[in-house]
Amino acid sequence: MSRLTFNRFADSLILVVAILAVWVGLHAYAGDSAISAPATTFAFAGRLLVQPSFWTHVAATMEAFALAFAISAAGGVALGLVLGVRRFAGDVAEPILGSLYTIPKVTLYPLMLLVFGLGMSAKVAFGVIHGVIPIMLFTIAAVRNIPPVLLRTARALRLAPVKTATSVLVPAAMPEVVTGLRVGFALTLLGVLIGEMFASQRGLGFLIINGINNHDVRMTTAVTLLVVIFAVAANSLLLAFDRRVHHG
Amino acid sequence: MPTRKAADAHAVLRGVTRIYPGGTPVHALGPIDLDLAQGEFFSVVGPSGCGKSTLLDVLSGLSPPTEGSVSFEGKTVAGQVPEGIGVVFQEDASLPWLTVRDNVAFGLRHAGTDSAEVDRRVSYAIGFMGLQDFTGAYPSQLSGGMRQRVCIARTLVLQPRLILLDEPFGALDQQTRLLMGDELLRLWRETDATVLLITHALDEAALLSDRVGVMSARPGRFIDLVETSWARERDSRIVSDPAFGTVTGRLWAALRPESMKAIGRPQP
Numbered sequence: 001m002s003r004l005t006f007n008r009f010a011d012s013l014i015l016v017v018a019i020l021a022v023w024v025g026l027h028a029y030a031g032d033s034a035i036s037a038p039a040t041t042f043a044f045a046g047r048l049l050v051q052p053s054f055w056t057h058v059a060a061t062m063e064a065f066a067l068a069f070a071i072s073a074a075g076g077v078a079l080g081l082v083l084g085v086r087r088f089a090g091d092v093a094e095p096i097l098g099s100l101y102t103i104p105k106v107t108l109y110p111l112m113l114l115v116f117g118l119g120m121s122a123k124v125a126f127g128v129i130h131g132v133i134p135i136m137l138f139t140i141a142a143v144r145n146i147p148p149v150l151l152r153t154a155r156a157l158r159l160a161p162v163k164t165a166t167s168v169l170v171p172a173a174m175p176e177v178v179t180g181l182r183v184g185f186a187l188t189l190l191g192v193l194i195g196e197m198f199a200s201q202r203g204l205g206f207l208i209i210n211g212i213n214n215h216d217v218r219m220t221t222a223v224t225l226l227v228v229i230f231a232v233a234a235n236s237l238l239l240a241f242d243r244r245v246h247h248g
Numbered sequence: 249m250p251t252r253k254a255a256d257a258h259a260v261l262r263g264v265t266r267i268y269p270g271g272t273p274v275h276a277l278g279p280i281d282l283d284l285a286q287g288e289f290f291s292v293v294g295p296s297g298c299g300k301s302t303l304l305d306v307l308s309g310l311s312p313p314t315e316g317s318v319s320f321e322g323k324t325v326a327g328q329v330p331e332g333i334g335v336v337f338q339e340d341a342s343l344p345w346l347t348v349r350d351n352v353a354f355g356l357r358h359a360g361t362d363s364a365e366v367d368r369r370v371s372y373a374i375g376f377m378g379l380q381d382f383t384g385a386y387p388s389q390l391s392g393g394m395r396q397r398v399c400i401a402r403t404l405v406l407q408p409r410l411i412l413l414d415e416p417f418g419a420l421d422q423q424t425r426l427l428m429g430d431e432l433l434r435l436w437r438e439t440d441a442t443v444l445l446i447t448h449a450l451d452e453a454a455l456l457s458d459r460v461g462v463m464s465a466r467p468g469r470f471i472d473l474v475e476t477s478w479a480r481e482r483d484s485r486i487v488s489d490p491a492f493g494t495v496t497g498r499l500w501a502a503l504r505p506e507s508m509k510a511i512g513r514p515q516p
């Protein structure tokens with residue numbers, strides 16, 4: 001194991017220990033009626049993982065999430081590229097998007113429920129409103145931060161506009177776009193889970209809120225734990241990819 | 249001022265000015281008249297911000313002149329960089345996502361050259377620029393001077409007939425700079441290309457060039473054209489030739505008042 005991998009491993013271990021410590025502390029402070037203890041939770045989570053009914057909820061969440069992330073990513077990157085390249089439109093759009101994004105999205109939930117109703121489309125919509133704007137903002141910044149000399153190089157090398165886009169613009173913007181996708185990934189997942197809490201009878205978000213309603217603390221804690229593990233694992237993968245495209 | 253026959257001219261600027269539009273338009277360049285002779289090594293010196301890079305932009309076709317005209321090999325340059333002109337920019341223009349080898353091959357591949365020929369020319373240019381031990385490295389793993397060499401190699405492989413270089417050795421120490429100058433001279437002799445070199449080093453200009461154009465403070469105009477009369481076979485050992493001191497002295501005499509203007513009245 002190289003020194004760097006070892007350090008990363010050590011960092012992760014410290015993080016896990018810290019989280020467990022906070023968890024034990026919270027449990028000691030608030031008691032079994034608010035959060036279940038780590039050992040109980042792991043045991044319960046283990047049992048959940050072998051129940052087919054749990055996996056139908058996982059599948060429901062994943063379906064909504066995959067759809068929402070695909071829409072956020074495609075829409076965010078495409079619009080971001082256009083707004084980044086069209087400097088003037090971008091100048092107008094960027095502050096609007098920035099302030100739109102700072103609106104507490106919870107205020108939009110009632111409206112979204114009226115428009116999309118309960119179920120899949122609402123969950124996807126919740127995911128998209130959380131994920132698409134950050135991806136767009138990162139993509140706009142990615143295009144703007146391309147050193148102008150690279151585009152001048154493309155012209156000096158007599159590249160056609162389409163070639164310039166595919167072999168200079170896109171690769172030059174890629175690292176920051178990937179960072180945007182990583183951030184958007186986490187936020188889209190958050191949005192979908194919230195959507196399930198408000199607007200669905202299925203999915204992991206529903207299990208969490210249902211656990212709260214039924215005073216099933218173990219269920220709520222265990223599902224939360226599994227979601228966190230999934231999110232952290234996915235983020236680590238994306239981070240590794242992110243590092244790869246950042247060339248040194 | 250020495251003049252050359254129009255028939256020899258490889259590139260010609262007539263009454264060229266460049267004014268950057270905007271709230272307060274910036275008159276960056278000109279009016280400039282210049283005939284670059286076929287195969288000549290021409291250097292441009294001038295105070296910081298006087299419009300040297302702007303001159304390169306206009307001559308290469310990257311920017312249109314505000315007034316006047318530019319022609320290369322008898323054809324008007326308008327709107328795009330003509331085939332046959334190669335440009336090396338002042339800023340680092342290496343592509344960070346490509347290895348040294350792919351950077352050097354980049355323009356050639358897009359020009360549709362067949363891959364055996366690409367390989368041959370790229371290997372040659374990489375060797376010429378002393379990058380053979382770094383072909384698989386990414387620009388982030390190279391020094392500033394090496395990245396600039398990557399950019400020079402990328403231009404060389406296209407075998408341009410007019411090479412425009414904007415302070416290509418700016419990031420190098422004096423010794424390396426002198427040696428790179430020798431390499432540039434070797435390249436110039438081997439290719440018969442016309443070279444326009446922008447530099448802030450008077451000794452570099454004096455040593456490399458057939459002719460040096462001294463520019464005024466912004467808006468840049470040529471206030472002196474100094475001919476050196478060096479033999480075509482020359483190298484950095486010219487620095488010990490008494491004529492070298494004379495040329496450098498004349499350049500500085502022309503440039504000193506302009507440089508003082510550039511410092512004394514800072515540009516907005």
Ligand SMILES: Nc1ncnc2c1ncn2[C@@H]1O[C@H](COP(=O)(O)OP(=O)(O)OP(=O)(O)O)[C@@H](O)[C@H]1O
Pocket residue numbers: 268274275276294295296297298299300301302303338466515
């Ligand atoms: N895109 C632009 N818009 C407005 N003004 C510009 C632009 N590019 C350059 N200028 C101005 O034009 C003048 C000439 O710039 P230029 O880059 O050609 O100078 P230079 O001689 O190359 O300077 P240096 O020696 O520092 O490289 C400067 O005053 C600069 O501020």
Ligand SMILES: [Mg+2]
Pocket residue numbers: 300301302338414
């Ligand atoms: Mg310059």
